[in-house]
Amino acid sequence: MFEIRIICDPDDRDRVSKTLADAFTTGPVREHPTRDGKRTCLYLTADHRPEPESWPTPDEAYALAPSIISEIGWTARTAADKPFGARLGREFSLRKAAVLDRIALADEAAGIHGDAAEVATKAAQRLMEVDDAAVICDPRFYIRREYARWAKHQ
Template identity: 50%
Template sequence: MFEIRVICETPDREAVVSGLRSQFNIGRVRSSLSLTSGGERLYITADLPAANPWPAPEQAYAVAPSIVREIGWTARAAAERPLYTDLGREFWLRKAAVLDRIALADDRENAPGDAAEAATKAARRLMDLDSASGLGPSGHADGPYVPDHPESTRNPRGYVRQEYAIWHKNNQ
């Protein structure tokens, strides 16, 4: 753990914090007025991010149903609730996971398409849902990263793999 001190102009504060968040796991940002520049002095506690905190796709989806079966499940679940109302966490988790698996297959076969973007959007939807539900510090079950953690924000699809592996382990 280390502390970063930055002196910046007030309008640049969010860009500075966002840039630091993209490179480090940062804690609460404390600030005070800078006596020399008239801007802000920011104090941020930070850690280096872990090399790869997420389960590998092969590990997360090792016992997952086939992609075709998961597409069928999500289509049936969506058809039962028009306009995507009240679909629940399981729907968004399984949808995000199947889209992640499709995007991974596209990457392996070097097939350009929209799968990666769709997978990221679905992952962010799951993270928003989890964040709004007020998950505890250990995530949904035993996961190390909650949806608002900088690592989760940096890699939404990694968050889906973490949560899918935990969900599947608890729902066998």
């Protein structure tokens, strides 16, 4: 942790504070006028943000996954076993989004330009809504991370 002191025009206070908060984890800003009274002196404690979490590659995320055919079968059976309109739960949403992502990845690798990537992204976005995820990222990265975490504990 370290202390930052900034001397700036009073009109720049909010912009400077926001810029520092975007770059560091900051404490409350303490503000004092400079001796000449024309500028403002800002003091705040700051710390480096933790390194961003790395996203697993598709190979890492799906290393423990059953075959795509097996997962399609599981999602179909699970959906068929529930009454129409019943909530299927997080595991269903996760595994469905993951299998759709894997299909999209296979299409991309084969140079097939269909709608698989769009469908996979929408399924991943639905899981993010279920999780109430406050993450800003590519939804397909999110699904890979969540699937890797889930598979590791199965």
